[in-house]
Amino acid sequence: MKPPPFSYHDPRTVADAVGLLATLENAKVLAGGQSLMPMLNMRFVLPDHVIDLNRIDGLSYIRDSGDSLDIGAMTRQREIEFSDVVRVRCPLMREAILNVGHRQTRNRGTLGGSLCHLDPSAELVLVAAAMDAVVTIAGRSGERAVAFADFPQAYMTPAVGQDELLTNVQFPLWPAGHGHAFIEFARRHGDFAIASAAALLHEDSSGRIAKASIAVGGVGAAPVRVTEIERAVIGQRASADLFRDACEACRRIDAMEDVHASSSYRQHLAAVLSRRALETAHGRVLKGTSR
């Protein structure tokens, strides 16, 4: 048998799951299984207990509360892909999700699982960073809210305690008419990206950029919000020169290096993808196709 021996638990409520996490030593939480199962099959992880969340009701939903979208942690990536609310209200997420794995993995993979696995190249992680998502984490003493900027503690390490569970992700929505773009560079469709960029732009009636968010994935140990670019473009009118110059800031990001790409190549990709994402987002503002 591929996975190592473990005890299996399938609680029916969040409270029961948190109770198990608080009492069991060396437990792993199983959501969609698209990351944990490969790690179990390869015995990269050797948990004594697996706590399966798939029998808990009430953690799968997409709710539009007017100025934000709340998405349950166990919402399948497929539900996000085919959601009209997401397509209309949160087009960045819609564009990103089409790059998440494949149909077979999106049918099982969940939003919460992706965020907690926290792969530096993961598309939904980048969207959460770009949108200033707020995650709800349940523990024995109740719930706490964590801004996504404080969520990654280190490489693939989320700010979720051993006895805690991510339950909800809130995505503050951008004004109608905003521009968006998600772009990634991967060797094959569906692969984890070597680098990726997400851009959101809101321009006022005079054509000046009123609000901007730009984040790059696959470059640092966690998604990087390139605030230097944001500061450089806010208050300005969009132009190719403005975007190109501002995106040079990506060459100063502390970038990872591995067998796929050197750190300088990742910095270069970040600069190019950021510029393209900003240009696409601006083009969508002009076309009004973003909503």
Added chain:
Amino acid sequence: MSEMRRIAVTVNGRHHDADVDVRLTLADFLRHQLNLTGTHVGCEHGVCGACTILIDGRSARSCLMLAVQTDGRAITTVEGIAPGPGQMHPLQEAFRENHGLQCGFCTPGMLTTLIEFLRDNPDPTEDDVRIAISGNLCRCTGYQGIVAAVLDAAKRMKAERAA
């Protein structure tokens, strides 16, 4: 240490009550306990797509699920897609006629993936098809025959519905 659980699962329309080790993958349960060896196991970590099955009509990689998780669910494997004994699904016919397979290792995963795809998307473009099979590796055909087979199958299934 071996922890067992009893599950009740429907596979290809047939009900099974089975005792499974909780760490048994769905792929190994299908192959070793139910002797349904049509589901192929390639990489066993969710990359190759050969072990794709349908769970409640949705495609999933059976190497990335535990058998115990299928309690109360309905599974379709490649053995269950033909309309009856001695018959083939139009998708299988199209694979045969368009050279959609050579060694056949990837075929069960291709077929189950594409059953769901053609149900969701009955009139696909070639690009749609290529994206749909992007999670299934084939080392024989270069994919050309597979893409041709899917486009042909879509036509056949459309004609069947019209008839």
